[in-house]
Amino acid sequence: xxxxxxxxxxxxxxxxxxxxxxxxxxxxxxxxxxxxxxxxxxxxxxxxxxxxxxxxxxxxxxxxxxxxxxxxxxxxxxxxxxxxxxxxxxxxxxxxxxxxxxxxxxxxxxxxxxxxxxxxxxxxxxxxxxxxxxxxxxxxxxxxxxxxxxxxxxxxxxxxxxxxxxxxxxxxxxxxxxxxxxxxxxxxxxxxxxxxxxxxxxxxxxxxxxxxxxxxxxxxxxxxxxxxxxxx
Amino acid sequence: xxxxxxxxxxxxxxxxxxxxxxxxxxxxxxxxxxxxxxxxxxxxxxxxxxxxxxxxxxxxxxxxxxxxxxxxxxxxxxxxxxxxxxxxxxxxxxxxxxxxxxxxxxxxxxxxxxxxxxxxxxxxxxxxxxxxxxxxxxxxxxxxxxxxxxxxxxxxxxxxxxxxxxxxxxxxxxxxxxxxxxxxxxxxxxxxxxxxxxxxxxxxxxxxxxxxxxxxxxxxxxxxxxxxxxxxxxxxxxxxxxxxxxxxxxxxxxxxxxxxxxxxxxxxxxxxxxxxxxxxxxxxxxxxxxxxxxxxxxxxxxxxxxxxxxxxxxxxxxxxxxxxxxxxxxxxxxxxxxxxxxxxxxxxxxxxxxxxxxxxxxxxxxxxxxxxx
Ligand SMILES: Nc1ncnc2c1ncn2[C@@H]1O[C@H](COP(=O)(O)OP(=O)(O)OP(=O)(O)O)[C@@H](O)[C@H]1O
Ligand SMILES: [Mg+2]
Numbered sequence: 149x150x151x152x153x154x155x156x157x158x159x160x161x162x163x164x165x166x167x168x169x170x171x172x173x174x175x176x177x178x179x180x181x182x183x184x185x186x187x188x189x190x191x192x193x194x195x196x197x198x199x200x201x202x203x204x205x206x207x208x209x210x211x212x213x214x215x216x217x218x219x220x221x222x223x224x225x226x227x228x229x230x231x232x233x234x235x236x237x238x239x240x241x242x243x244x245x246x247x248x249x250x251x252x253x254x255x256x257x258x259x260x261x262x263x264x265x266x267x268x269x270x271x272x273x274x275x276x277x278x279x280x281x282x283x284x285x286x287x288x289x290x291x292x293x294x295x296x297x298x299x300x301x302x303x304x305x306x307x308x309x310x311x312x313x314x315x316x317x318x319x320x321x322x323x324x325x326x327x328x329x330x331x332x333x334x335x336x337x338x339x340x341x342x343x344x345x346x347x348x349x350x351x352x353x354x355x356x357x358x359x360x361x362x363x364x365x366x367x368x369x370x371x372x373x374x375x376x377x378x379x380x
Numbered sequence: 381x382x383x384x385x386x387x388x389x390x391x392x393x394x395x396x397x398x399x400x401x402x403x404x405x406x407x408x409x410x411x412x413x414x415x416x417x418x419x420x421x422x423x424x425x426x427x428x429x430x431x432x433x434x435x436x437x438x439x440x441x442x443x444x445x446x447x448x449x450x451x452x453x454x455x456x457x458x459x460x461x462x463x464x465x466x467x468x469x470x471x472x473x474x475x476x477x478x479x480x481x482x483x484x485x486x487x488x489x490x491x492x493x494x495x496x497x498x499x500x501x502x503x504x505x506x507x508x509x510x511x512x513x514x515x516x517x518x519x520x521x522x523x524x525x526x527x528x529x530x531x532x533x534x535x536x537x538x539x540x541x542x543x544x545x546x547x548x549x550x551x552x553x554x555x556x557x558x559x560x561x562x563x564x565x566x567x568x569x570x571x572x573x574x575x576x577x578x579x580x581x582x583x584x585x586x587x588x589x590x591x592x593x594x595x596x597x598x599x600x601x602x603x604x605x606x607x608x609x610x611x612x613x614x615x616x617x618x619x620x621x622x623x624x625x626x627x628x629x630x631x632x633x634x635x636x637x638x639x640x641x642x643x644x645x646x647x648x649x650x651x652x653x654x655x656x657x658x659x660x661x662x663x664x665x666x667x668x669x670x671x672x673x674x675x676x677x678x679x680x681x682x683x684x685x686x687x688x689x690x691x692x693x694x695x696x697x698x699x700x701x702x703x704x705x706x707x708x709x710x711x712x713x714x715x716x717x718x719x720x721x722x723x724x725x726x727x728x729x730x731x732x733x734x735x736x737x738x739x740x741x742x743x744x745x746x747x748x749x750x751x752x753x
Binding site (some may be wrong): 170204205225228229230231232233235236237239243244246247248252256257259260261285288304305308317 | 381383386387389390391661664665666667668669670671672674745746748
């Protein structure tokens with residue numbers, strides 16, 4: 149099975165003498181083609197969860213398996229390579245590189261992997277076209293609207309053809325209409341390209357596009373009753 | 381590399397500022413270096429432009445030609461020593477000159493160094509304009525071309541201070557200056573007749589300032605043992621003994637290296653601030669899988685391209701400045717120096733960006749998720 153699995157993950161932050169448990173015994177499995185949402189109040193541990201799933205942060209306890217490979221004990225270099233080759237991140241706004249055009253934002257991913265081929269360029273153009281950005285290839289981020297930037301970020305996360313897509317509040321800076329558009333497009337991409345996707349959001353209206361919904365409260369994860377029956 | 385250039389072009393304003401600093405620094409470095417070489421030529425030209433191993437001088441003269449006198453007949457014996465390929469006596473004293481017939485007017489008097497050398501020795505100056513001395517005629521001089529800036533020309537008749545003779549400039553030579561003054565060369569025999577005799581005339585005719593020795597691995601030990609009152613100074617020792625040369629040179633070198641050290645700090649701070657401003661950007665690159673190596677390569681190649689272009693502009697400006705410098709200015713830009721200082725400047729800017737490299741490796745990709753801002 150390709151996809152991502154977190155097994156009994158706990159994360160504690162040490163701050164002075166206090167210990168904050170940001171995640172407590174969390175287990176999730178997301179398969180290819182599944183679009184999962186994680187919702188929860190502020191400070192509940194959503195970003196912590198995503199950082200651990202995205203190989204940016206190490207758990208205090210537990211295991212992370214990406215495509216069946218245990219990455220828990222990887223060093224910084226190996227983690228960087230996992231991020232580069234197997235994970236696509238959709239970050240919040242302003243996370244594009246200011247001096248690169250829309251097309252170059254995608255190609256830089258290929259560049260970091262080695263070199264950019266003709267096929268890569270064609271693939272990048274196709275992704276932009278799928279997201280309705282075909283006429284904006286040569287624009288710089290500051291010439292794009294918030295929604296357009298978010299769509300570029302989505303396209304970029306697919307550029308390395310990863311198995312796992314992670315999105316941290318991708319709609320937080322968008323109005324409702326744009327937000328729907330962006331999440332809908334994301335869902336489409338996840339389905340057509342068969343990715344395992346996790347989206348963190350606190351926007352309940354976006355949940356209709358997702359296959360499963362998890363709620364997180366004080367670091368504890370539980371599946372939403374609405375979706376529980378369909379799986380497991 | 382492409383990434384680096386894209387950013388350079390996108391954020392032109394910011395990079396032009398840093399580039400401008402590098403341009404100005406390199407410009408100043410090249411000008412100083414040219415001035416340094418020019419000044420040391422002016423101070424040592426006659427010696428530094430000559431290929432020689434050392435000089436036999438009077439003991440106690442502290443290797444200074446102007447303080448020394450030795451007998452020129454020693455040359456023969458020195459020629460026979462180990463490693464010696466050739467010898468040439470040299471005699472000199474400082475004087476001043478003016479154009480003939482201007483003694484009573486307030487026409488300009490120019491300080492010069494009068495030098496006597498054997499016409500067939502390796503010390504014979506190279507003629508760049510005009511003719512050599514005619515052996516049949518007396519009172520001919522070869523002058524350093526710098527005297528042209530004082531208005532002297534081929535065929536001019538000149539008089540020397542306190543010497544009751546007239547001389548003609550038959551030819552010009554180049555880069556033959558000493559003690560910051562232009563030289564006038566005379567055949568040794570004419571030179572020996574210049575000074576009014578005081579005492580033993582025969583002895584005086586045989587006395588010169590020193591004997592210049594050419595050769596490799598010159599070994600004068602046996603010769604020096606047999607002679608009293610003489611000693612051997614290497615080329616370096618005799619050049620360093622030129623009054624003011626070491627101090628002058630050291631001052632300019634100090635200025636040059638201080639300038640470089642200061643520029644290293646200024647550039648280091650600039651690059652560091654720049655890196656700091658881009659923390660979030662680097663965090664994003666790391667979060668989407670960019671390795672430290674990728675980011676560092678991009679930053680360093682950026683610094684390299686920027687410095688290379690700036691130093692090249694600095695070189696261009698320097699050569700442009702040279703066109704506008706007055707002829708008489710002691711300025712001599714050596715290509716080898718330009719190359720060396722360019723490389724040093726490039727190395728400095730790349731090294732000064734290494735502070736930033738350390739900073740980059742410490743950036744946490746988590747900053748991309750919005751934490752730590
Ligand atoms: N680096 C850290 N050091 C110490 N405590 C931290 C750190 N990061 C997060 N925490 C704490 O862990 C808990 C979970 O934080 P997290 O950022 O995961 O919440 P969140 O659900 O993403 O909140 P929000 O919706 O506001 O973004 C919070 O109590 C937070 O204060
Ligand atoms: Mg968060």
